[in-house]
């Protein structure tokens with residue numbers, strides 16, 4: 001499901017969707033379309049939930065640890081190169097004084113979805129406030145705290161991608177019908 005390249009980038013892919021995409025020749029599902037950045041390796045269990053939701057819908061993601069505080073140059077480089085690598089949406093999760101999502105939005109014109117994490121003694125309130133109140137013109141679409149936020153960041157990314165991907169839109173519609181019938185959701 002996942003492979004690790006140089007640079008600590010981990011890519012997951014949806015196999016059946018990949019085959020379909022190859023047949024249709026439209027969208028290469030092997031290529032990461034969502035970039036998932038996290039401030040620390042300790043955030044990985046929560047951000048992995050976003051990667052799993054994307055994987056369920058056959059969307060590959062690139063998962064990296066980058067910190068606006070600790071590795072600012074690497075964080076900037078990753079954001080700046082994202083579009084050229086085929087990334088269409090960035091998800092950034094961080095805890096405490098969470099500036100990662102804002103830094104991503106400063107360095108890229110892609111939509112940035114921020115996930116505040118409850119990793120500090122303030123239980124995510126600090127990360128929520130650090131992520132949500134961006135200055136006008138540098139938007140971060142901020143989701144809920146922790147695992148719910150990570151999963152919804154992926155669901156929102158899927159809806160954004162589905163605007164230009166009818167196959168994905170159909171998969172989302174099918175899942176919405178399942179939920180109406182009582183199938184639940186990740």
Ligand code: C2R
Pocket residue numbers: 038039040041042043066067068069070093094095096097098099100101117119
């Ligand atoms: P450690 O567990 O590595 O000490 O990290 C991380 O997201 C993590 O939740 C503690 C917390 O620090 C956060 N961190 C940020 C940023 N970089 C790391 N908020 C950033 O760039 O915003």
